Amino acid sequence: MNWLKRTWKKILIGFIIVLALAAAYIFYPVHEDLSSLADRAANYDVTILRDTYGVPHVFGHTDADAAYGLAYAHSEDDFLTIQQVLLAARGDLATVYGPDSAPADYLVAFLRVWDVVDAEYNNLSPEVRAICEAYADGLNVYAAHHPEEALPGLFPVTGKDIVAASVEKSPLFFGLDSTIGHLFSDNPEPVPTPTKVATNWLFGMSPFTTESTDNTENLKKFFSVNSVAKLPEPNNTVEYNSNEFAIGPSRTSDGQTYLDVNSHQPYTGPVAWYEAHLHSDEGLDMVGGTFPASPLIIHGHNRDLGWALTNNHPDLVDIYRLTINPDNPNQYRFDGEWRDLEVRQAKLEIKLIGNLQITVKREALWSVYGPAVRTKSQTYALRFSSFGTAGIWEQLYRMNKATNFQEWQDAMRLEQLPMFNAAYADKLGNIYYLYNGVIPIRDPNYDWSNYLPGDTSKTLWTEYLPFDELPQVMNPPSGFIQNANGTPFRTTLGAGNPDPSLYSPTLGIDMDISNRSLRMLELFGSDDSITPEELVQYKFDMQYSKDSVVAQFVDILSNAQMPTPETAQAQEIIRNWDMNTNPDDVGTAIMVYTLNALSDKYPDAIALSRMGQSNVNDAILIDAFTEAVKTLNDHFGRVDMPWGDVNRLIRGDVDLPIGGGPDILHATYGALQEDGRLKITDGDTYVMLVIWDKDGNVTTQSVHQFGSATLHPESPHYADQSPLMANRQLKPVWYDEAEIRQHLEREYVPGGGSNPHQ
DSSP: OHHHHHHHHHHHHHHHHHHHHHHHHHHSOOOOOOGGGGGGGGGOOEEEEEETTOOEEEEESSHHHHHHHHHHHHHHHHHHHHHHHHHHHHTOTHHHHOGGGHHHHHHHHHTTHHHHHHHHGGGSOHHHHHHHHHHHHHHHHHHHHOGGGOOTTOOSOOHHHHHHHHHHHGGGGGTHHHHHHHHTSSOOOSOSOTTOOOOOTTTTOOOOOTTOOOHHHHHHHHHSGGGGSOOOOOSOOOOOOOEEEEEOGGGBTTSOEEEEEEOEEESSSTTOOEEEEEEETTSOEEEEEEOTTOSSOSEEEOSSEEEEEEOOOOOOEEEEEEOEETTEEEEEEETTEEEEOEEEEEEEEEEEETTEEEEEEEEEEEOSSSEEEEOSSOEEEEEETTTTOOOHHHHHHHHHHOOSHHHHHHHHTTOOSOSOEEEEEETTSOEEEEEOOOOBOOOTTSOTTSOEESSOGGGOOOOBOOGGGSOEEESOTTSEEEESSSOGGGSSSSTTOOOGGGSOGGGOOOOOOOHHHHHHHHHHHTOSSBOHHHHHHHHTOOBOOTTSHHHHHHHHHHHSOOSSHHHHHHHHHHHTOOSBOOTTOSSHHHHHHHHHHHHHHSTTHHHHHHTTSOOOOHHHHHHHHHHHHHHHHHHHSOSOOOHHHHEEEEETTEEEEOOOBTTSSSBEEEEEOTTSOEEEEEEEOSEEEEEEOTTSOEEEEEEOSSOSOTTOTTSTTSSTTHHHHHTTOOEEOOOSHHHHHHTEEEEEOTTOOOOTTO
16 A cells, blocks of 8 residues: 555656646746847937936937837836737737736737738838838837836737837727727627717717726727726716917917917827927927827927827728628628638737737638628628828827928828817918818718718728818908818807818708807907917917807806706806816816716717707706716815815825816816816817927927936926916927037936936
8 A cells, every 4th residue: 555655646746746737937037138128229320318207208210210219218118018019010918917908908809900901011111111220229228228118928019019009009099999980899789879979088079988887888898999008087078189270470479380289188098199309300390299209309399390180980991791602601791602711710819827828819800891700690791081091290290390381292292190170270371270181081861970881882982082172261351261170160269260061961961060269260260460478378268158058058048947056056056157267267177077977877978968959858958967966965065166276186195176178278178086076088188289480480388297217206207298288378399409408417328227316
């Protein structure tokens, strides 16, 4: 029997050893040797000057040198987010963040992101490929010097990764993730919204809530770009976006030209603005805002001209019902014949625990229209604008380098940006508005607001509205242009607006108008001699227009029969409210909490009312009003709360009152906290006001909601600009090297291992 005991003892010891080795493999941290990547720094000639606000001014010999320096500087401030963006573009988020991120990885395969990148990368100009490779090297060198910050398996990155990030992100800007999430839901019929209003949040719409336990909502959430970085999310779905305007010399007090660059973004995450200045000996001299993993300035100005981009909502996505062959589930009818669906298996690598990963395969279909989704009862296909293009950086490079309007417009004609309003101004006094979009030309005999028959080439659009036929306004007699995510047909006052009768409803061009646009039309239209001081005042305007949807709601609430003494007390406050959102106002909190409750319970109500397609009835509005009153009373024991006491700009230990509100020119959107206050998560983020004088000299002011040090609480620039934003103040943008050196905090050559935040 002793031999049997010895045998079992050996088996047990062997089993323990195997378990120990397995545990060591699973849990032992893997350290990649990235040191060789540091050598790439020798290929670049660049110096970074950090000003006293921590803003990087990157001076390179070539344009590629400047892109390399931008990558390094941005990595110093926000390396994690940049890496997450690139992981998402590769479809590898789940290798680091586990099963929750697998749907986002599937989306990369489903949309064939890398097919597009591989096919189009060599079609980019040598200059743009060099910029993308240089930016990638900036990340590689930073990773080599800071390996403890590098995510596993990501490095080295290449120029293709940088392009892939733009290809992956581009369709999310016009809400394709929402459409796909809906088709993968338990009930993909009917159409999600009759107006096909995009519900993406990249330029302002609230993301799907993470608090839902419903699988459909979770799937939608993870198809959103928000899965890249786990952000605090708003407790409302109030529609909001961005502002842009330009004012020509005929309407300013001193003959100067003004430009407002003011996209409203999430405060943190993959599409939060980062301020930078790029300068090269090859003529690049651009300052403005950019996103993580972006090798160029996205909007801002150079010495000669500038532009702003804001979200618009042309109809760029269509859904088709396919007729499947009853004898072959992988065939569909098209023009009287059976066609084969192209079937691929998307392989998703998913981290389970430690180093342990599994591979999961999921079907990814493709049809003549584009990607297809097979449900239990129906197979759907999607077609979306700009598939197959990968030239966003090509277009933005040419926009960055443009020296006059014709060069800038020629860059816009490349049509690599699938949508966005653009406001332009230059040193010669030209102002220009473009409703930009790669908008499909559709057969007017079909209802494009609904699902389409997927069995005929008549619904297979292949052409787009020509650039010269897009709505646009050049130097109107009024002397100003504006847009705040609404209709292009009210860009200005008087002559010069585009004619809406020239545009088919099948294009889906915006017809609604926001409070922000109404206010700009009122403010600029009543002032024919706008001063630089008024420029700042108008940008930070905090008033609701008498013609806004909010004014309609105030009228309803002021005259309604209230159900309780508490709501009657709140009604008196609303009756006396001046519709201003100053921090001291006491009616604002009631109305904003009402808007949030209305959006939570009736998500389409505000958007439809603004478009004139549906009015919020008294019962719905009073219901939301009652909930708002209850929220305020439960948390504060009163409803007459000064707005700044509940509306807060919070960053680390900084906790400041702030004005503004939903659909206000000074936009602030807050998430409801446990203490009942609203923590601002979106709205005014990077604000830039540009002035060219009569001699063509440019001066600029800007403000960021936090500061340059995105992920470093120990840095003095983690929240140094927050008091400025809360007080509606701006800082100077230093542009000339001599001026930058007068306000210099630090000068260095990127490629060392020092920590700039210590």
